[in-house]
Amino acid sequence: MVTRKLPFTRFLVLLGLTSLSADALAESQAEIEARIRALNTELHQLRQQLQQIDSSEDAELGLPFEPLPVEAAREDLSERRLLEQESSRNPFAITTHRTNYLLPVSYNTNQNRANFRNISEDASVESTEVKFQFSAKVNLAEGVFGDYGDVYFGYTQRSWWQAYNTDASSPFRETNYEPEVFIDFDNAWSALGWVNTRNRVSFNHQSNGRSSPLSRSWNRVYLESTFQRGDWAFTLAPHWRIPESESEDDNPDIERFMGYGDIRLAKRLNNNHEVSGQLRGNPSAGNIGTQVDYSWPAFNSLRAHVQYYYGYGESMIDYDHRVHRLSIGFSLNPLFSATGLNR
Numbered sequence: 001m002v003t004r005k006l007p008f009t010r011f012l013v014l015l016g017l018t019s020l021s022a023d024a025l026a027e028s029q030a031e032i033e034a035r036i037r038a039l040n041t042e043l044h045q046l047r048q049q050l051q052q053i054d055s056s057e058d059a060e061l062g063l064p065f066e067p068l069p070v071e072a073a074r075e076d077l078s079e080r081r082l083l084e085q086e087s088s089r090n091p092f093a094i095t096t097h098r099t100n101y102l103l104p105v106s107y108n109t110n111q112n113r114a115n116f117r118n119i120s121e122d123a124s125v126e127s128t129e130v131k132f133q134f135s136a137k138v139n140l141a142e143g144v145f146g147d148y149g150d151v152y153f154g155y156t157q158r159s160w161w162q163a164y165n166t167d168a169s170s171p172f173r174e175t176n177y178e179p180e181v182f183i184d185f186d187n188a189w190s191a192l193g194w195v196n197t198r199n200r201v202s203f204n205h206q207s208n209g210r211s212s213p214l215s216r217s218w219n220r221v222y223l224e225s226t227f228q229r230g231d232w233a234f235t236l237a238p239h240w241r242i243p244e245s246e247s248e249d250d251n252p253d254i255e256r257f258m259g260y261g262d263i264r265l266a267k268r269l270n271n272n273h274e275v276s277g278q279l280r281g282n283p284s285a286g287n288i289g290t291q292v293d294y295s296w297p298a299f300n301s302l303r304a305h306v307q308y309y310y311g312y313g314e315s316m317i318d319y320d321h322r323v324h325r326l327s328i329g330f331s332l333n334p335l336f337s338a339t340g341l342n343r
Contacts, residue, residue: 096333097154098135098342099293101305103329106131106160112321116173118214123168130161131307131327135342140181150184154202160315174317180204193229200224204239208316215250216316218242222261224342231268233335237261257287257312257320266335272297274335280313289313289323295331305331 107128116125137154144151156178163170182202189196202224207217222239238261246252259282266276273296281288289311298304307327314323 094136095138096135097137097152098156099133099331099333099335100135101133101307101329101331103131103305103307103327105329106325106327108323108325110322110324112318115214115317115321119171119173120168123165125168125173126162126165128164129173130163131159131325131329132161133158144183145185148185150186152182152184154178154180154182156180158315174208174315176206176208176316178204178206194227194234195229196225197228198224198226206316210317212250214317216254216319217250218244218254231336233264233266233268235262235264235266237263251316251319254319256282256285258282258289259287259313268336272334276335281311287312295334298330301332302330303332303334305329 105128109127111125111127113125133156135154135156137152139150139152141151143149157175158178159175160173161170162168162173165171180202182200182204185199187196187199200223202222204220204222205217206220208214210216219242220239221242222237224235224237227234227236240260241255259280262278262280264276264278266274268274273294275294276292278291278293279288280290290309291314292308293305294307295303295305305328307325309323309325309327312322313319314325
C-alpha cells in the first residue's frame with residue numbers, strides 16, 4: 001500500500017512546489033523591480049561621491065575639475081530618468097513637460113491689431129501683456145518595447161493675456177492648447193563626443209479654441225531627438241502635418257511660416273545660468289522665427305527668466321504675423337532638469 005501511494009504523494013508535492021514557485025516568481029518580479037530602482041539610486045549616489053573625490057583631489061593639485069562631456073551627459077540622463085520614475089510613481093506629483101513660466105511683462109512692438117478688432121471693437125490692443133505657459137505630463141505605460149519606450153500624455157497651454165488693458169476688460173488675446181500622446185526612448189549611445197539622451201515620437205494637436213475668423217489648428221506627428229555634450233544640448237524636431245480637407249483647414253499656408261520642424265541649442269553656464277536659442281520657419285519662403293531664453297536661479301525654486309522672440313510662428317493666431325517681443329518674469333524647471341530640454 002505504501003508503494004502504491006508514493007506516486008500520488010510525489011504528484012501532490014510537485015503540485016505544491018509549482019504553486020509556491022509561481023508565488024515566488026510574482027514576488028521576485030516585484031522584488032527585482034524594487035532592487036533595480038534601489039541600485040539606480042545607489043549608482044547615482046556613488047557617481048556623485050566619486051565626482052566629489054576626484055574634485056577634491058584635483059583641487060589639492062590646483063587643477064579645476066570638469067567631468068568629461070560624455071560622462072556629464074550620461075550623469076544628467078541618469079538623474080533625469082530617476083527623477084521622472086519617482087514622480088510618475090507618486091499619484092500626488094505633477095510631472096513637468098515643457099518649461100513652465102510666468103512673464104508678467106511681455107512687450108511686443110508689433111501687435112496684431114487687425115485680429116484684436118474681432119475681440120474688442122471699443123479698445124485697441126496694448127503692447128504690454130502677460131505671457132505664461134503651463135505644461136505637464138502623465139505616464140501611461142513603461143517599457144512597452146522590452147526595457148525601452150515610455151508612453152505619456154502631455155498637455156501644454158500657452159497664453160497671451162491683455163491684463164493691463166482695462167479699457168477692453170483685460171481679455172485673453174490668445175491661448176494655444178496643445179495635447180499630445182508620445183513615446184520616449186531614453187538612450188545612452190554616443191558619437192563624436194555627443195550623447196543621444198532621448199528620442200521621441202509624438203502625435204500632437206495644437207489649436208486656439210476660437211471660432212471663425214480667429215480659428216487656428218493643426219495636427220502633427222513629430223520626431224524629437226536630443227543630443228548632449230557636457231553642458232551643451234542640441235534638439236532636432238522635424239514634424240509632418242496631417243493633411244486636412246480644404247473645407248476644414250483654418251490655416252492652409254501654416255507650413256509656409258512655421259516650416260517643418262524646430263531646432264534648439266542650449267548651454268548651461270556657471271552658477272546654473274542657462275541660455276538657449278530656438279529656430280523655426282521656412283527659409284525657402286524667407287519666413288523665420290527665433291526665440292532666445294536666458295534664466296538663472298532667483299529664490300527658492302524660481303528662476304529669473306528673460307525671453308526674446310522675433311519673427312513668425314510665436315502663436316497660432318500670429319503664425320503669419322511678424323512678432324518682435326521681449327518678456328521678463330520667472331520660470332520653474334531649468335533646461336537641464338528632468339524635462340527642461342523639451343522644446
